[in-house]
Amino acid sequence: MVNIQELDPSASPLDYYGWELRRLREEHGLTQQQLGDIIFCTGSLVGQIETTRKVPTRAFSERVDAALGTGGVFSRLIGLVLRSRLPAWFQPVAELEARATYISTFQTQVVYGLLQTPEYARALLAVDYPDKAEEMMGARLERQRILERGEPPVLWVVMSEAVLMQQVGSREVMREQLAHLLTFRDNPWVQIQVLPFSTGEHTGLMGSFTLFRFDDDPDIFYIDGYDQGHMTANPPVIKERSVGYARLQAMALSTEDSAELIARVMEEHYGDPS
Structure with a gap:
């Protein structure tokens, strides 16, 4: 039976x-x-x-x-x-993403999750979660559906040039990831700026962080940890980090020059080696 x-x-x-x-x-x-x-x-x-x-x-x-x-x-x-299927500590962050009307993020090492390709995400997740990489990748891609809504949030990303240079997965995976970033060039709701190495010291050297803004709720500041994150709505923190983010935007390349740099790195570092 x-x-x-x-x-x-x-x-x-x-x-x-x-x-x-x-x-x-x-x-x-x-x-x-x-x-x-x-x-x-x-x-x-x-x-x-x-x-x-x-x-x-x-x-x-x-x-x-x-x-x-x-x-x-x-x-x-x-x-x-x-x-x-997202880690329990990250589920509240995914909920903030889904509710936010404006997301401002600074990334020091990797592409922001909402902009990752499946192959890039899978390569990242397989490092620490080889047995769960596939289902976690599916959960990450599900988060990206907020960008396809009729009224998506504004997503403003400032990323260190190191994000472009840090190879994740194969050369082909990186090439496809950078090409994916370029598909947002004409998207009015997604803005991508690169902070070049030549900037020197800057207010983002302490690490990646994200600011969430809402129509009817207080702003939230979020910073990643190894196996947990920290978020706060404390007004002095929001004010200080908002100013810090504005400074990063001012020091970064324009969105047009950033796209040109991404395209150049894609060809020079991840193009056909022959």
Whole structure:
């Protein structure tokens, strides 16, 4: 007799997703293999998602919605599932990103998460989370959907030139990442400036930080830690860091000159070595 794992749909978004997938599949009289054949995957994968051993993707969710005629249930649910896979300490930050109307960030070493390509994100995450890199990468890409909204937040990024020079993944991964940054040149809601090495000492040498602004709530200052982050709405901190960020913007290259530098680094450092 087959041992069917019982899920508690209230335990987590992932458990609810698996429970609902099994319920609707059985309601349609389909086996796991039959559903897999319809949505172009294996029956084993369907079973692993139903029992929470695998985290679904957005593409899987959209295909299931189409196959089972759910009206978009799983396409809506997948956002909650992927957000729940973010580290617990980072989930409040993702919520701030989703609510903010203006995001100002300074990055010293890596491309800001909302602008990372899948391959770049996967290479970064695999360093510390080799077994979870794929699902964490999916969660990171899910965060980026805020930039596709009808009214996206303004995202202003100042990054050190070191971000362009620090190779993450292969040369091809870096080339694709820098090319991706260039796709935002004509996006009015995403502004990218590079702070060149020639600037010398500056107010961002203490590390990366982000300022979130909202329509009806106080501004929030956030700084990353190794396995936790720190955020505050303390007015003196907000004032000091806002001035610091304005100084970084003033010292950085213009958005046009920044794009030219990104394109030059892309060709000179990550182009065809032949």
